[in-house]
Amino acid sequence: MQKELLEKEKFKPPKLAQKFLKWFLRNDLYEEVEGDLEEQFLACLEEYSLLKAKVNYWYQVFHYLRPFAIRNSKLIHLNQFSMFKNYFKIGWRNLIKNKGYTFINIGGLSFGMAVAILISLWVYDERTFNKYHENYDHIAQVVQHTTANNKIYTGTQHPFPLSDGLKNSYEEDFKYVVSATEIQEHIITNGEKNFNELGNYMQVDGPDLLSLKMIKGHRAGLENLHSILISKSLAERLFNMEDPLNKIIKLDNQDELKITGVYEDVPKNSAFRELAFIAPWDLFLSSNTWAEFYLDKWGYDMSPVYVQLQPKAKINEVNYKIKDIINNNVADEFYNNDQKISLHPMDKWHLYEEFSNGENTGGNIRFVWLFGSIGIFVLLLACINFINLSTARSESRTKEVGIRKAIGSLRSQLIYQFLSESILVVVFSFFIALGLVSYSLSWFNEVANKNMEIPWTSPFYWVTGIGFILLTGILAGSYPAIYLSSFQVIKALKGAIRSGHLAIKSRQLLVVFQFTISVILIIGTIIVYRQIQYTKDRPVGYNRDRLISVNMRTNDIHDHFEVIRNQLLASGTIVEMSESSCPLNTYCTGLGNFDWPGKDPDFLAGFSVFWTSPEYGKTIGWELLDGRDFSREITSDQQGMVINLSAAEYMGLENPVGQTIKHDEKDWTILGVINDLIVGSPYESVRPSIYMFAPSVSQVASFSFSPDISTQDALRNIESIFKEYAPGVPFEYQFADQLYAKKFNNEVRIGKLSSIFSILAILISCLGLLGLASFTAQKRTKEIGIRKIAGASTFMLWKLLSKEFMLLVTLSCIIAVPFVLYFSGNWLDNYEYRTNIPWWIFAFASLGALLITLLTISYQAIKAALMNPVKSLKSE
């Protein structure tokens, strides 16, 4: 009996669904709908299982959630709901009514928010640097801290045996240890096509460590000595649509390698973004015969080493274990330095890339803080506009507040009201800001040298966006909300409320804050530009005009140097050409084993060394201070050297020319002293450098064009020489002046960004001021009318109306000074070669700020002052 009942019960529609249906469905529909649904349930039961029928019943019930079927219950139309509707309606009407203020509010907020969004995209991009590599939190680069002359120098080059040493001794800590070469340009050739491509040689585990995403082939593709992995974009350039796998390409016109894999290009925010190919490390060793000598030497720093830790390993413990591995193994009596190693984790490579005295001190994180705070401040400025305008104009809404309170509004409800109004404004601004951002993103990417996109589809982004709207809305709306809702009913209705002393004071405080920030940003920008200009004006020491250099990875030009030089000289193409071991813009070799008369035996000396052909000086036009240049005719010059002024001072030689220097157990004579050339960073002092004549040097060829020939012709002539003598080498040249200009990229970028932000900051502040000025002028219409009748001149009225704001801005300028001195002083301290901060910058910027303020408020002031007193006194 019971069982039967249960059976019957079982084949009934789900009760909960029925209850739910009854709850929301219109009463007059209930009978027919329930009947229909039951019929459907039974029909379903005949065909399918009970479960399916029940699920279907729920499905049908949910599909009745349609406007026509839902009862007009008070449960749905809550009182709160209509109140919010009313808030938004009133808010909307207010926006429409005061178009000018609305424009100022929304305009300012959208610019502020656009800046904040751009900067947060940028910060996000910076913070996700290198996170493309799956195991970024376990990857590290080995760094070496060498102590010399009581200072610790940190470098990334290590002796060849280090990687095997780490692998064998600490197997339990390292998953992979990979030796690699620096990423450099190499020639990649496929038949007729040849390109200069950036790539490196890596040990077999390299692609696994980088977790490259393979499109074709596999990560273990470097196992064979004659194999190579290439990026997708390089594959497309080499083979168009063809399948690149197992094709043979040539590396540096020397090694024929089979493509065993194609990987997805590494994105721009990774340290390996330029990696267009990876060749096997063993190939590097076997094709560079000189390397063999160093294979087991612990005393020579040769190549970077990357590691991936085991998941369990702790980086600090590993650091402690491995720190002395070089010291313990070095057998060369010649190297008695202290050389400790440690691991620099991948997530710190980009933002904390600097080492000072062996400690990881920071680096790009500075810019994250700098721009992050600029973003927040610019947004804050826009919020202040909103706060000031709403509190200033509160009087126009006192009656509304009074009536609402009299009817029974609670204070919290009024706060909700004003907050929902500010959120309304913020939502509008947010969408305009999104428009501005998507419009300006490509420009911003170019300036910031990034590849950022708005992540439209990411839910995280939208959640952040909503959070951002609420935050800004509350930030901008909370003070006006609290202030406006605090009015007393009777006073409010009587209209007796005047902006209190406190309200005016806080408004002034906020204006001062706005202008202080703006002035700080303006002066900061001026100082950045001044520093750039100062460094650009620094004497470079050589002639960059019409000078090109070509990086050579073959000996084609070197082998025909004489012939080529004569041909180019004869055709009037060049003034001179030369070869050197280093490019014009890099110190690429550092050597220590030099000995000179009067050297302190304990002093560990280090020099930058350039091996060059004898024509180098004439090609780049260096400035000889003393002695003479190299000469090909004098054979003894092969034992000669030219040193720069810094080197002469470094060695402490009174009369350097003619002195004998010991190097590699040979005697070298100083032939001449040249003025310092800026090779490295223009912000640093020039390193002591030695130029030596080396007949075999071939890495970089430089050409200085003759003044009688056009650049295009000169390039064409040189290119045809290349075609003739070095057919397998792509003719890719760089202009010396462009190479030099690149050294300023970072600072120019900061300058551009900060100038944009400071212009926006001052614009937003002025917008706010404009609003306030027009409001004061409006409020004082009667007063001005009476003053005019009493005989005040336009000028006097203008002065009267402008005085308050001018005082505030002057105050801001004064407050800004110590902040600027502090921050820009800190910033300039990063540069060895730096400009000063003269007083006139402050005077200039303050004057500028005052002028802009005056222009902003004068329009309103003069308009008010020119008004006909008859009209302004007539009303009421």
Added chain:
Amino acid sequence: MKETKLGEFEEVILLLVGILGEDDAYSFKITQEFKDQTGRSVSIGAVHSTLSRLEEKGFLTSEMGKATAERGGRRKRIYSITAYGRRTLEISRDFKMSLWRQFPQFGFEFDGLNFSR
């Protein structure tokens, strides 16, 4: 399509009401018939809301049927097509016909068969 204001789904539902006739033209049956005829499944709620919309537009009228034992004594709402609804369906059909006749390849066939009265 002139002033008939009839969507594709509405038109099909309207036709189905006509097809099912006096006894069976209520939401559940119409839904089933729709599925049988078109192969598309649709919820009863969707059909019901369309029916009530069609009623608002005046294409349909409805009244509660008699109580029957089959669904626990609950009554059905039976829909029937109005003259205006029928007229609208005809206008809609004629309009489509006139379009089809202008359609290059098929126009001939229709003309040949004198399909359009």
